[in-house]
Amino acid sequence: METLINKNRADKQLGLGILILVIGSVFLLRNTGIDVPHWILSWHTIMLGAGLWMGYRKNFQGSGWLALTIIGGLFTFKAINIFDFDLFRxxxxxVLIGLGLYVILKPKKVQNFDQYFEKKPIDFTKKES
Structure with missing residues (x-):
């Protein structure tokens, strides 16, 4: 159990360190006069990153991370213009294709209700100290 807690703490520290490193690098590039796109440190890119980070921490199970990722991704794509091509179109x-693939390929949770109705013998031979 302790190794799992230490691994989780190390993962958090690594992720936080990378995040601080990226933000500091972007600020350094902006302050030295290098043209950094405006959408890199916007609210929707932060939302996209938070959604992906939440998904990573929960092994991409559940759907809370997916909502943040989709909303952040849509607004980030709207802000990106490559060669005067509107990526939002x-x-x-x-997103719809990705959502369809997610619904098709997600692991299926099969609940076996037989285990709830099985009678399990009670062991009275075990003594408590």
Whole structure:
């Protein structure tokens, strides 16, 4: 149990360190005059990153991280213009395709209700100290 707690703490420290490193690098590049796109440190990119981080920490199970990732991704794609091509026009179909693939490929949770109705013998031979 302790090794699991230490591994979790090390993962958090690694993620936090990388996050601080990236933010510091972006600020350094901006302050030295290098043109950094405006959408890199915007609220929607932070939302996208938070959604991906939550998904990573929960092994991409559940759907709370997915909502943050989709909303952040849509607004981030809307802010990105590559070669005067509006990436937002293709982002909605890409999100729908990705959502469909997620629904198709997600692991299925099979609940076996037989185990709840089985009678299990009680062991009275075990003595408590």
């Amino acid at each position: 293709v982002s909605i179909p890409m």
